[in-house]
Amino acid sequence: MSWKLQDIASQSGRIAIxxxxxxGLGFETAAVLAEKGCVVVLACRNLDKAQAAKQQMLKRDPDASVICMALDLSSLKSVRAFAQAFSRSHSQLDLLINNAGIMMPPYALSEDGFESQWAANYLGHFALTGLLLPLLVKTPKSRIVSLSSLAHTWGAIRLEDPNFTRGYDxxxxxxxxxxxCLMFAYELQRRLSRAGHNTLSVAAHPGVSATNLFQHMPKAVQVFSPLMSLIFQSAKGGALPSLYAALGADVAGGDYYGPGSMGQMRGAPVKVGSNRASRDLTVATALWSLSESQSGVRYLD
Ligand SMILES: NC(=O)c1ccc[n+]([C@@H]2O[C@H](COP(=O)([O-])OP(=O)(O)OC[C@H]3O[C@@H](n4cnc5c(N)ncnc54)[C@H](OP(=O)(O)O)[C@@H]3O)[C@@H](O)[C@H]2O)c1
Incomplete structure (x- = not known):
């Protein structure tokens, strides 16, 4: 695929969250969308950091239309407040990029009692998507992009104990x-299709990109290591699969995009596959039910 940012058509008149x-990747994704004319909402847990990012984006493009809104995905109260505030002030939502994430922090529970990575990376986005769905489905050509990872193969869905109450790994x-996140993207597409909605659910992963995500990793693995910075691609490069999933012309619901070189660690975005566990329909259905009961947000049943 020889897709380039220059190929992206004007996004004027569209709104993205x-x-x-x-x-990191969210910043680069948002900056490109804003440069292409999209109104972009920076949904961030720290509004000072969001404002600083907005200033950087405006330096890149003084005409960019960027809005900062508070969203802490590890708090279902915050997710509800965000969705309510956005839905009150907007009548359309073209793109929802479920990007935020944390990796391998010490064990902690969210304010709602969920393991922190489950809460911030997955459950918050499940709830957010459901609460914004009424706007998404009424917006023509809308898409939801969910960020997964090569690391989707590192674990299983522990339906009995997703919180690792015994033996945190x-x-x-x-x-x-x-x-x-990946199973959600696939299952969401199946449910959207079944309900007759045209909104697309697409998954993406950035390969390995030099970002703050690695802050809890041993020093040797961190981006400062000279060897690692040869392997890692930039955040700009890592954002390309998300941007392709959001805007690519030949993207279909349920597709998964990642970098096409070096074992999907870097390179231009291509359509990629995922492991057998991610395709398990029984677990996907059970995961959806679990997520509804944990979050209290029910949709597309
Ligand atoms: N970098 C990679 O190689 C890589 C590989 C595979 C997948 N990914 C995925 O790509 C996504 C973006 O990661 P990144 O590499 O860009 O990491 P990053 O530079 O650390 O950025 C993560 C972003 O998520 C935000 N965030 C974390 N917890 C949040 C919460 N509870 N509520 C709201 N926002 C929260 C962070 O906010 P703060 O700045 O306030 O902390 C930050 O804006 C993640 O989903 C990650 O799993 C990354």
């Missing part, structure tokens, strides 16, 4: 959360 847009918990 990018979660975790103050830095931070790597496995990250893998579980990213597998859940």
């Amino acid at each position: 990018v979660t975790g847009a103050n830095i 931070k790597r496995e918990a990250y893998g579980q959360s990213k597998l859940a």
